[in-house]
Amino acid sequence: MIFPDALLPSDAELSVRAQSDLKAGLPVVLHGADGPVLALAAETAPAERLAALTAPGRAVLAISAWRAGTLKIRVYDGDLARIALSADTTRAEIRALSDPSNDLSTPLKGPFAAIRDGAADIARTALALARAARLMPAMVLAPVDTVPPALTRIAPGAGLPRAAPLDRVASARLPIREDTQTRLHLYRSATGEVEHYAVQIGPVRADSAGPVLTRVHSACFTGDVLGSLKCDCGPQLHAALARMAEAGGGLLLYLNQEGRGIGLANKLRAYALQDQGFDTVEANHRLGFDDDLRDFAAAAAILRDRGVARVRLMTNNPRKVDILTRHGIEVVERVPLWVGRTEFNADYLRVKAERSGHIPE
Numbered sequence: 001m002i003f004p005d006a007l008l009p010s011d012a013e014l015s016v017r018a019q020s021d022l023k024a025g026l027p028v029v030l031h032g033a034d035g036p037v038l039a040l041a042a043e044t045a046p047a048e049r050l051a052a053l054t055a056p057g058r059a060v061l062a063i064s065a066w067r068a069g070t071l072k073i074r075v076y077d078g079d080l081a082r083i084a085l086s087a088d089t090t091r092a093e094i095r096a097l098s099d100p101s102n103d104l105s106t107p108l109k110g111p112f113a114a115i116r117d118g119a120a121d122i123a124r125t126a127l128a129l130a131r132a133a134r135l136m137p138a139m140v141l142a143p144v145d146t147v148p149p150a151l152t153r154i155a156p157g158a159g160l161p162r163a164a165p166l167d168r169v170a171s172a173r174l175p176i177r178e179d180t181q182t183r184l185h186l187y188r189s190a191t192g193e194v195e196h197y198a199v200q201i202g203p204v205r206a207d208s209a210g211p212v213l214t215r216v217h218s219a220c221f222t223g224d225v226l227g228s229l230k231c232d233c234g235p236q237l238h239a240a241l242a243r244m245a246e247a248g249g250g251l252l253l254y255l256n257q258e259g260r261g262i263g264l265a266n267k268l269r270a271y272a273l274q275d276q277g278f279d280t281v282e283a284n285h286r287l288g289f290d291d292d293l294r295d296f297a298a299a300a301a302i303l304r305d306r307g308v309a310r311v312r313l314m315t316n317n318p319r320k321v322d323i324l325t326r327h328g329i330e331v332v333e334r335v336p337l338w339v340g341r342t343e344f345n346a347d348y349l350r351v352k353a354e355r356s357g358h359i360p361e
């Protein structure tokens with residue numbers, strides 16, 4: 001019998017599997033010009049695995065150009081740099097090179113030599129996989145002669161995954177403080193790696209004609225759950241729900257892209273850097289991330305699934321308006337949402353206005 005292709009993983013599924021392998025500390029296989037290359041995430045790989053990969057003396061550490069800059073390492077590859085690792089480089093040294101939030105506690109002994117020859121594109125793919133897995137962008141790479149079948153391989157030329165389509169998985173009534181008739185709908189990506197929620201206040205139905213009061217909210221464990229005073233997320237979440245209840249209906253999309261898409265571990269690293277004096281944007285850059293990695297295509301897809309084509313969008317962020325518009329949602333009005341100013345988030349809100357284009361109060 002010929003094995004049916006339908007039972008094999010697609011490139012998108014392999015990429016999600018590779019991200020999960022990296023999080024578990026396993027190597028994944030990338031296709032280099034001269035043969036297979038194994039990649040381990042500096043953040044998660046156990047010491048004995050790192051040692052096994054570095055022992056033959058051909059391993060490199062790929063880091064972002066931003067990180068290389070703080071280490072005074074020459075950058076030959078545009079957005080990234082590669083450092084040669086000797087056979088006896090320890091895990092502690094690799095982690096210290098990777099994680100800027102530990103620089104004060106583990107000062108590094110340089111100088112470090114950057115590699116200029118060979119293909120940088122494979123290192124770029126490896127760093128993109130790490131970022132997609134919400135790991136620090138720091139990957140140890142080494143060529144190998146043979147690859148056992150147990151490891152996940154990223155097909156040659158298979159790009160990184162675009163967001164997978166979302167399916168509505170379950171819905172239920174959920175009385176909340178703001179509105180006892182609330183319904184909660186859960187959406188899951190086809191590749192299973194992410195779930196987003198739609199909180200429906202009042203009768204928002206597929207046939208609703210007028211624009212729907214809408215909030216597209218990105219997850220913030222520290223603000224939404226703990227009531228952190230460092231940001232405005234918790235008050236925005238509850239103010240949005242209250243205003244929807246007052247208005248007789250609305251839809252709040254809760255997108256699980258914590259820390260503007262860098263994940264909670266990296267957001268905490270960013271907070272550690274902020275305590276050293278860097279602002280929100282600089283902290284992301286020093287960690288090797290762009291300022292904002294959020295994907296709002298999911299929001300448009302959920303709105304469409306709920307039958308909502310026209311919205312009054314509660315936000316101070318004009319980028320959200322642009323992106324939803326580009327994804328075919330008509331933003332009839334932007335409704336400002338200025339709540340939750342504290343003495344601890346004044347700088348955060350100022351940086352949003354000055355550097356991220358938010359419209360101030």
Ligand SMILES: Nc1nc2c(ncn2[C@@H]2O[C@H](COP(=O)(O)OP(=O)(O)OP(=O)(O)O)[C@@H](O)[C@H]2O)c(=O)[nH]1
Nearest residue numbers: 217218219220231257258259260270280315316317
């Ligand atoms: N990387 C990073 N993320 C942060 C920081 N502070 C808050 N966040 C995240 O920023 C996001 C805030 O999202 P929103 O409130 O939906 O969006 P916004 O762009 O601020 O725009 P508004 O609609 O005006 O609130 C959440 O994912 C937070 O976890 C920070 O210092 N660094």
Ligand SMILES: [Zn+2]
Nearest residue numbers: 220223231233
């Ligand atoms: Zn927050």
